[in-house]
Amino acid sequence: MSNNINRNNRWVPVIIAISVVVGILIGTFFANRFAGNRLNIINTSSNKLNDLLHIIDDQYVDTVDIANIVEQSMPKILEELDPHSTYISAQDAKTANDDLKGSFSGVGIQFVIREDTVRVTGIIKGGPSEKVGILAGDKIISVNDEPYVGEVVTNEETLHRLKGEKGTKVKIGVLRHGQKKPLSFTVVRGDIPLKSVDATYMINKELGYIKIKNFGETTYAELLTSLAELEVEGFQGLVVDLRGNGGGYLSAAIQMVNEFLPKNRLHVYTQGRRSRREEYRSDGRGSYQDLPIIVLIDETTASAAEIFSGAIQDNDRGVIVGRRSFGKGLVQQPVEFADGSLIHLTIARYYTPSGRCIQKPYVKGQPKEYEMDLITRYERGEFFSQDSIHQTGEKYKTSIGRTVYGGGGIMPDYFVAEDTTALTPYYSECVTQGIIAQFCFEYTDNNRAKLSTFDNAADLEKHLRRLGLVDQFIRYADSKGIQRRNNMILKSQHLFEQAIYGSIIYNMLEMSDYVQYLNRNDLTLEKAIQLFKAKQTKPTLNDKKRNSGTDSRKKKAAFHRPAPFIQPANQALFA
Numbered sequence: 414m415s416n417n418i419n420r421n422n423r424w425v426p427v428i429i430a431i432s433v434v435v436g437i438l439i440g441t442f443f444a445n446r447f448a449g450n451r452l453n454i455i456n457t458s459s460n461k462l463n464d465l466l467h468i469i470d471d472q473y474v475d476t477v478d479i480a481n482i483v484e485q486s487m488p489k490i491l492e493e494l495d496p497h498s499t500y501i502s503a504q505d506a507k508t509a510n511d512d513l514k515g516s517f518s519g520v521g522i523q524f525v526i527r528e529d530t531v532r533v534t535g536i537i538k539g540g541p542s543e544k545v546g547i548l549a550g551d552k553i554i555s556v557n558d559e560p561y562v563g564e565v566v567t568n569e570e571t572l573h574r575l576k577g578e579k580g581t582k583v584k585i586g587v588l589r590h591g592q593k594k595p596l597s598f599t600v601v602r603g604d605i606p607l608k609s610v611d612a613t614y615m616i617n618k619e620l621g622y623i624k625i626k627n628f629g630e631t632t633y634a635e636l637l638t639s640l641a642e643l644e645v646e647g648f649q650g651l652v653v654d655l656r657g658n659g660g661g662y663l664s665a666a667i668q669m670v671n672e673f674l675p676k677n678r679l680h681v682y683t684q685g686r687r688s689r690r691e692e693y694r695s696d697g698r699g700s701y702q703d704l705p706i707i708v709l710i711d712e713t714t715a716s717a718a719e720i721f722s723g724a725i726q727d728n729d730r731g732v733i734v735g736r737r738s739f740g741k742g743l744v745q746q747p748v749e750f751a752d753g754s755l756i757h758l759t760i761a762r763y764y765t766p767s768g769r770c771i772q773k774p775y776v777k778g779q780p781k782e783y784e785m786d787l788i789t790r791y792e793r794g795e796f797f798s799q800d801s802i803h804q805t806g807e808k809y810k811t812s813i814g815r816t817v818y819g820g821g822g823i824m825p826d827y828f829v830a831e832d833t834t835a836l837t838p839y840y841s842e843c844v845t846q847g848i849i850a851q852f853c854f855e856y857t858d859n860n861r862a863k864l865s866t867f868d869n870a871a872d873l874e875k876h877l878r879r880l881g882l883v884d885q886f887i888r889y890a891d892s893k894g895i896q897r898r899n900n901m902i903l904k905s906q907h908l909f910e911q912a913i914y915g916s917i918i919y920n921m922l923e924m925s926d927y928v929q930y931l932n933r934n935d936l937t938l939e940k941a942i943q944l945f946k947a948k949q950t951k952p953t954l955n956d957k958k959r960n961s962g963t964d965s966r967k968k969k970a971a972f973h974r975p976a977p978f979i980q981p982a983n984q985a986l987f988a
């Protein structure tokens with residue numbers, strides 16, 4: 414009997430195998446027979462998108478790149494949530510946070526693209542390119558013995574080719590002015606520092622100035638260095654310029670504001686549907702808790718820069734000068750995928766110490782309206798008159814009882830209008846078409862040897878003023894199709910001088926030199942200086958918010974920003 418059992422057991426695997434094969438054949442038959450009805454069996458669970466992709470991949474009439482469909486769909490899905498939940502591809506993720514990290518690995522050059530060619534505009538001191546002899550003014554024509562000119566040349570592609578892991582090599586071929594044959598350099602990539610602080614200097618014998626372009630990993634350390642430099646100079650007050658600062662790391666803003674607040678003062682708090690309220694408070698270790706402070710903001714001041722400004726304002730620690738900030742108060746958490754791509758998903762909102770939400774209103778799924786907000790503000794006159802700003806949000810109270818408003822952004826304690834008194838349609842056209850930037854780059858490139866003999870902005874400006882550059886530019890613009898309009902040129906003479914001299918100074922010297930040059934005629938900074946001299950850097954309940962500047966609502970031109978802290982159109986990228 415046992416023999417019969419053993420014989421039967423031997424057939425069990427065979428029977429199972431035959432059953433599986435028959436099942437597969439039957440399943441395949443019915444799947445093919447009723448393929449047209451497969452959509453009917455998809456449930457409404459979270460797997461629906463996955464099912465859709467499988468169906469497209471399996472049944473669609475043409476071959477489909479599913480990976481590409483996913484890449485295109487991710488941003489559109491996130492758009493339906495809010496304006497700041499974003500998708501970053503694996504390729505872009507590698508360089509997305511370089512500015513905030515404070516360094517990257519590359520060859521150590523600044524560059525712009527002109528006429529489908531990479532032009533080296535600057536060399537990082539002590540960097541890899543300087544060590545091998547690459548110079549500002551060189552034109553890159555090949556990378557790793559492959560030609561690199563023409564339509565293939567883009568900012569993204571250039572960064573991809575020149576950046577890389579520390580210690581790796583890249584061969585760069587250049588054309589140099591005065592040299593008949595191309596030159597070749599082998600560059601060993603290294604760490605390239607990126608600074609958050611654009612300028613630190615004494616405005617006068619008592620008032621120090623620091624301009625911060627973003628909040629990154631090194632910002633706090635740079636701030637302490639800047640404060641130490643100003644302390645050596647004997648500063649008695651401080652202007653912190655956050656105009657054009659789009660934000661960055663919350664931790665950097667918290668560390669910075671901690672230097673100026675007494676112990677246990679609330680900086681900011683965050684709260685969301687699944688994120689419990691989290692508060693950030695000062696620890697009392699700040700070295701400048703009594704230093705008079707003035708913060709400059711404008712419509713491009715956002716996120717972490719608004720947190721810093723809001724903490725100073727709501728704690729009545731200093732005064733805010735300028736125009737209403739951007740209004741970015743959503744907290745994003747990075748979520749990385751296996752392929753290296755990531756999303757920045759909004760999980761909470763920022764609130765200032767008084768309870769104001771920084772975030773301005775938005776409509777889900779309508780990102781274009783949100784992106785056009787600054788233009789909308791411009792058109793209704795918000796840049797030119799405080800009366801054009803209608804406070805519709807809830808009222809909140811600062812630490813001493815001053816009224817502040819929610820509804821988005823930080824309203825300054827002292828409003829300073831955009832100066833458009835010299836603005837003309839002719840100047841606007843030259844700016845928007847990039848003609849000024851083109852002229853300045855070409856002039857710099859053709860005269861680099863002479864220009865390099867000047868090591869400060871004052872001497873370089875004196876030299877430039879003797880050359881009649883505005884007249885040269887007008888002829889250049891005419892050759893590019895912008896008709897000469899003498900009355901408008903005369904009215905905008907100062908703007909042209911500032912734009913041309915400033916761009917050339919930017920091309921040849923340090924960012925600090927450029928900032929100092931433009932600050933000499935800056936109305937917002939002038940207001941800050943007046944407040945410091947009048948000892949009005951500490952808010953009181955009797956303060957009244959005041960307008961400064963000319964109401965120029967009737968003088969609007971095509972939208973652009975001639976304000977000094979918007980960088981020149983030919984601003985170089987780092988690689």
